Amino acid sequence: MSIQTKDLISKIKNKERISTQEALLLYEFPLHELGQYANSIREERFQKKTYFNFNRHINPTNVCKDVCKFCAYSATRKNPTQYTMSHEDILQAAKQAYESGATEVHIVSAHNNQVSLQWYLDIFKQIKQTIPKIHVKALTAAEVHFLSTEHNKTHQEIIQLMIENGVDSMPGGGAEIFDKQVRDYICKGKVNTEQWLEVHKLWHQQKRQSNATMLFGHIETREHRIDHINRLRTLQDETGGFNAFIPLVYQKQNNYLKVKEYPQATEILKTFAIARIFLDNIANLKAYWATTTLKLALLAQEYGANDIDGTLQKESIQSAAGANSRGGVKADDLIHSIKNCGFIPVERDSLYNELKTW
Numbered sequence: 001m002s003i004q005t006k007d008l009i010s011k012i013k014n015k016e017r018i019s020t021q022e023a024l025l026l027y028e029f030p031l032h033e034l035g036q037y038a039n040s041i042r043e044e045r046f047q048k049k050t051y052f053n054f055n056r057h058i059n060p061t062n063v064c065k066d067v068c069k070f071c072a073y074s075a076t077r078k079n080p081t082q083y084t085m086s087h088e089d090i091l092q093a094a095k096q097a098y099e100s101g102a103t104e105v106h107i108v109s110a111h112n113n114q115v116s117l118q119w120y121l122d123i124f125k126q127i128k129q130t131i132p133k134i135h136v137k138a139l140t141a142a143e144v145h146f147l148s149t150e151h152n153k154t155h156q157e158i159i160q161l162m163i164e165n166g167v168d169s170m171p172g173g174g175a176e177i178f179d180k181q182v183r184d185y186i187c188k189g190k191v192n193t194e195q196w197l198e199v200h201k202l203w204h205q206q207k208r209q210s211n212a213t214m215l216f217g218h219i220e221t222r223e224h225r226i227d228h229i230n231r232l233r234t235l236q237d238e239t240g241g242f243n244a245f246i247p248l249v250y251q252k253q254n255n256y257l258k259v260k261e262y263p264q265a266t267e268i269l270k271t272f273a274i275a276r277i278f279l280d281n282i283a284n285l286k287a288y289w290a291t292t293t294l295k296l297a298l299l300a301q302e303y304g305a306n307d308i309d310g311t312l313q314k315e316s317i318q319s320a321a322g323a324n325s326r327g328g329v330k331a332d333d334l335i336h337s338i339k340n341c342g343f344i345p346v347e348r349d350s351l352y353n354e355l356k357t358w
Contacts (some may be wrong), residue, residue, distance in 0.1 A: 011139045012277055023226045023278040031266050031273075038273035038304030045283065048358075049296075050343040052334055053350065055104040055310040056097030060085045060123060064110030066146070068176075068187040069257045084115060087126055094127045097186035101331070102311070104350045107138035107143050108173055111146040111190075112215050120147065121165040122227045128166030135350040141199035142174025145191035155199050163206060169350055170203050172211030172246055178231050179224045182202055185216065186257060197235055204241025212242050212282070216271060217250040217263040225271060229279050234280045243352055246309060247271055249291040265296060269303045276304025284352055294329065298341045307348075308338070 008022050054061075061084040094105050105127060124136050138250060139147075139162060148158050156293045176194040177183060191199070200210050214228050229245070236242050249268055252259055265269075276285050286307040287300035297308045311331050338345040345358040 002050060015280075017025070017280055020226050020230050021065055023229070023274055024222060025332075026274045027222050027270055028268075031270060033268055034273040034277075035303045038276040039302055041276055042285075042301075042304050042306055048342065048344045049346045049347050050338045051284070051307040051348045051352065051354075052099075052302050052338070053104055053310040053348050054102045054331060055095065055350075056102045057106045057108075058085075058090060058093050058097075059109045060090055060107065061109045061112045061115070063112040063114055065113045066111050066142075066187070066190045067152075068190060084112060087119075087122055090123055091126050094131060095136065098131050102134070103355070104135040104137055104310070106171060108140050108143065108171055111143060111148055111150075117151045117161075119155075121161055124162070124166040132310065135168045136166050136170045137171050137350055138159060138162070140171055140173035141196040142191040144170075144199045145174075145195050147226065154198055155195070156202050159199070159202055163208070169208060169243070170200070170210035172213040172242075172244070175213045175228070176215045177220045177224050178228045179220065182220050182224055184238060193231070197231065200241065201235060201239055204239035209241050211241045211244045211246055211286075213246045213248050215248045215250055217218055217268070218257055218259050219343060226274075226278070233279055233281060236279075240281075242282045243350075244286045245275060245279055245282045246286040246288050247275060250286060251291060265299075267305065268292065268296065272300045273303040273304050289329070294334075294337060299335060300341075301341065301343055308334075310334075 004025070008018065008025060011018055063082050063084055097105060107123065120139075122136055127134065127136055144155060144158050144162075147153070148155050151158075154162075157182070168171075174191055175196055176187055178196075180193065183193065200212070203210050214225065216225055231243065234240065244299050247268075249263070250257075250259065252262055253341035272285065272287060279285070284307050286309055287305040287307045288309045289297035290309065292300065292306070297305070301308070311329055313335060335345045339358075346354055347356040347358065348354055
């Protein structure tokens with residue numbers, strides 16, 4: 001064992017912050033050893049708890065002005081079926097979700113330039129007026145930037161309108177990979193890295209919380225992943241506004257990215273473990289089962305993750321690219337699966353307040 005490796009292990013055990021180069025070195029560790037370090041941090045914070053929530057994903061439109069090579073959801077390319085939901089249908093979906101026990105509606109979709117800014121805002125306003133107790137998580141930073149440029153408003157103005165119309169927190173989508181070269185290839189024209197980070201910083205300055213994602217397993221390198229996580233760590237040092245970090249596993253069907261080498265479970269689990277060790281200032285690490293599969297999301301709980309997201313009820317974006325998530329998962333099945341893996345299912349709200357231990 002080299003001196004560098006010994007020093008790194010010592011820093012992890014002593015809870016010292018590690019550098020980007022040290023984080024990259026962790027990929028060379030055996031999976032089981034890496035898992036032990038990550039799980040030790042996880043268990044110190046959360047014991048055997050695994051968080052989930054009762055939520056409903058609503059994707060109001062798939063009409064998109066942007067062209068992202070990894071996307072199978074947009075109707076402007078391989079998906080020939082365009083749709084834009086009516087406000088009545090969106091509200092009905094939210095009401096049904098609430099009546100079935102959902103505490104959150106998660107509302108993200110495409111960048112539709114065929115509808116007005118008010119069309120977007122009225123979605124949140126009507127839901128909040130009709131169901132004041134439900135948490136509205138809505139609009140990625142990419143959507144905020146799209147609405148800003150499309151309607152000649154600043155990011156801050158869009159954020160203020162979101163708050164005024166009932167948005168409670170922001171999801172973490174649109175981050176993809178922050179490296180400019182990779183980003184220019186997979187999603188050129190969409191929100192750039194600096195803009196994505198600015199939107200979340202502005203949101204945090206309003207004393208609001210958000211999530212952060214990273215799309216991995218496509219053309220990015222390990223170095224790109226560590227760079228991405230480091231930029232999130234830097235912003236979190238400044239604002240403290242991120243609730244959770246969510247590594248999203250790239251889905252390979254029905255898109256133009258044409259990835260030949262898809263990450264195996266070992267690489268995915270190592271990425272989760274390294275995120276837990278390196279990203280020391282974002283408390284929650286979510287293995288979003290819609291992109292990892294439920295089985296691997298549960299296994300990731302042994303490698304640093306402490307959350308698997310929720311019931312979803314209906315999911316359109318990941319399932320369009322091949323994920324087995326379109327119908328969500330039944331609450332009883334989710335709870336049973338968590339217990340069966342030796343963890344304690346803890347229902348949470350959208351801001352990670354514990355509601356019920358099952």
